[in-house]
Amino acid sequence: MKRIATVLFFFMPGVSLACPAAPDHSVELDQLIEQVQKAPDASTAQVFANDMWTYWADAPDETAQEILDRGMRKRAAWDLLGARQDFNALVKYCPEYAEGYNQRAFVNFLREDYEVALPDLERAVALSPRHIGALSGRALSLVGLGRDAEAQDALAEVLELNPWLPERVLLKPPKSPNTLDQEL
Structure with missing residues (x-):
């Protein structure tokens, strides 16, 4: 009953609930980023990366958590329109919570x-500059748009945080000065 009242209250015209600030997990995330950078292999790095998602998906309050979890369940079931509606509601309710933007972008x-994903990814990164998921999503969206130079810069940026990402295969080696002379 409480859940129904919260949802009805949230969607009533002229009524807005205040979303509290997202929990600050920066210390824990910094430690996990340090661990992933020192990981000896991709499997070990993946364990640390999975732990990061626990923190990114920790919503500011119960209402936001319910919306996030529902949207993620819909996305997992390929109800993309339903998921997008939930993430729209999450972003409206918690405009300072990076994961709402990241999930809507996903x-x-x-x-x-x-093209629609990019502004949400930019907002997620602005709110959480070391959000590896959002940074990776930005790089992959740029690849999808054929914006190769920007994509390469974005890939290099995210791979500095996590060098074990599967996306590392998309990073092209820089051209050497000898190669540039031969192309001219």
Whole structure:
């Protein structure tokens, strides 16, 4: 009953609930980033990366957590439109919570709507500058748009944080000065 009242209250015209600040997990995330950078292999790094998601998906309050979890369940079931509606509601309710933007961007990425995903990824990164998921999503969206130079810069940026990401295969080695002379 409490959940129904919260949802009805949230969607009533003229009524807005105040979303509290997202929990600050920066110390824990910094430690995990340090661990992933020192990981001896991709499997070990993946364990640390999975732990990061626990912190990114820790919503500011119970209402936000319910919306986030529901949207993620819908996305996992490929109800992308339903998931996007939930993430729209989450962003409206918690405009300072990076994961709302990141998840909405992921839904648009899955829909191959990279142009729509990019502003959400930029907002997620602005709110959480070391959010490896959002940084990676930005790089992959740029790849999808064929914006190769920007994509390479974005890939290099995220791989500095996690050098074991599967996306590392997309990073092209820099051209050597000898190669540039031969191309001219």
